[in-house]
Amino acid sequence: MDQDKYLSSYDYHLPPQCIAQTPAVPRDHSRLLVVKDPFTVDHQHFYDLGNYLKPGDLLVLNDTKVMPARLHGQKENGVAVEILLLTECTENQWIALVKPGKRLKLGAKVKFPARDGEKPDLWATILQRDDATGGRLLEFVLEPRQRLWDVLPDYGEIPFPPYIGDRQATDDQYQTIYAEKLGAVAAPTAGLHFTEELFTKLAEQGVQTAKVTLHVGIGTFRPVEAENILDHVMHQEWIDVPPTTVEVIEKTRASGGKIFAVGTTVVRCLEGMAQESDFPRQPLQSFRGQTDLFIYPGYQWRLVDGLITNFHLPKSSLLMLVSALISRPRLMAIYETAIAKGYRFYSFGDAMVILPEACRGQEKIR
Template sequence: MLSAYDYHLPEGRIAQNPAVPRDSARLLVVASESCQHRIFRELPQWLQPGDLLVLNNTRVIPARLYGRKPDGANIELLLLEEQAPNRWLALVRPGKRLKPGAWIEFRADFALGSPSEESIVQAQVLEIDTATGGRIVQFDLADRSLWQLLPQLGQVPLPPYITESQADPEQYQTVYGDRPGAVAAPTAGLHFTPELLSHLQEQGIHHTFITLHVGVGTFRPVEVEEITQHTMHGEWIDVSPETVTKIRETKRNGGRIIAVGTTVVRALEGAAQTGVLQPHSGKTNLFIYPGYQWRVIDGLITNFHLPKSSLLMLVSALIGRERLLSLYQEAIAQQYRFYSFGDAMLILPEARI
């Protein structure tokens, strides 16, 4: 039941800024029957030569756009995915003002309060998307692509619970993210530095990549009390033949697959729904909750997640709901920082149920 995944988090535990340097974040290490409080840069001490880290190389796009209707009303769009050239699914605020047929104007410097005429971009609402409550919006760009204009028109979106951040937009990107398409960061990966990745490699702990463009499926709240009735919105994944080969070789040689983040879990397990991991490029709407039969991953690095979220349920499927909530209470008591800019947890394979 949804209410079983609730917990109370003091507001002061929500991280508003990232750790600097990245790998100075705290790390709650979860083993078979114990946990230890460490620092993220100590991660190599807890992994073994031959282990394989799987990272999500998506990159957050400037998906938040501020515009106006012809009557001057302010409109905010959060782009979710491109469905056709310059046609996007977007969440909108306020939604009641944007009915099919409505036009919106965007200017590159709206946020600065001094728009210039040459920067105007227009878009029309085509229809309402019933699955998300968002809008299908067509941008009128002639032979141009919105992708080219996003750096001028949009802003990198931070989650709504981050309200007082001084973070630079690049701090909400992983150091290895090079495939634009996400509207939220794969936050477990924010703790890695190039130096830490090199140190891991030197110790025989290798890494590979998948791509999952984080969208509404990851952060959309679960709204039904019976969680098995929740439907995940599909998100685009790419699990390459090279990555599949590395995972198979690692398992064959006795190494362990450590997913860096819940998005990696969804991508790998989503590409293994036939029973065997296969290369896959397309969408997954896999919803993982307790009782799930694992096919690929052995361990997990993850941040601390919102109450009643699908991410909390995914991690519960790995180590059990009661133990996870107990660990969360321990983290709160020890003053850990929560959510996107917060600290991390390493769930070792021996901790799995």
């Protein structure tokens, strides 16, 4: 456990050519690394997922939808400005990351031209600094009864990750096919591999699905900077685990099925909800609110049995979360194997599924 608490223990070298720039087409033709048990992996494709799930198992999906959160504008003196919207605080007042931050003083006004060049410019004023994110609070000037949500597609663009270069992929390819609730600044990428055909096949074999919502924000991708990871503070993110999903989870557990989180955001939803419920000491309760849950090795799991996830950045909190499920040495060895076998990494990359049998030794709270 001592090594597990050091940030440097989660570092690895990734050759640049391993970073996927475009998704697999069709989506479910991406590769799938299957972690079968503490010692064995299989190399398959995502459309083979059903071979590793059983009737009665449950896939929990994050139905968030990426919003056109990146806006390009200029200060009144013509200096270029870029912002990334994070959270709406009150009507038309948003927390955003800004570049260049040092040149955007309080009271500065920024205009954002419409993408089609025909609609009027959108204006915003910098109100204050937000210490929690290092960003700024902006107030947008709009017509009465109009909200930024209404006009955002006219001014913003989908914020692809910075490691994707020439943006050869389309906006639709950076949304899951079940994306529904607008509010994320990044896609829940484990879900990008699913197709309607695969869902149909899984349903026919008795695999169930349920949905939660976590609007992916800075808490998910903010870098860990403290060498002792216990000093890292997670930014809060809003989650929603509705009563219908809790009901399906309870029925799945009662029938002996396994709970598979599709992505680390779903892990945070389910484990955050279980923590709020004080499960298993108390019954599960639906939950809608903020979570700052930070999962790293030594974490005592409450609900999640298996995980579908992509390959994550070095030294990231996501790498720590997955390490908590199968151990850090095991995960880092799997990453070495994936690199050697040419797996594609990050948002548009390949996937891995960690089966419940691979998680033996990771104790649950009882």
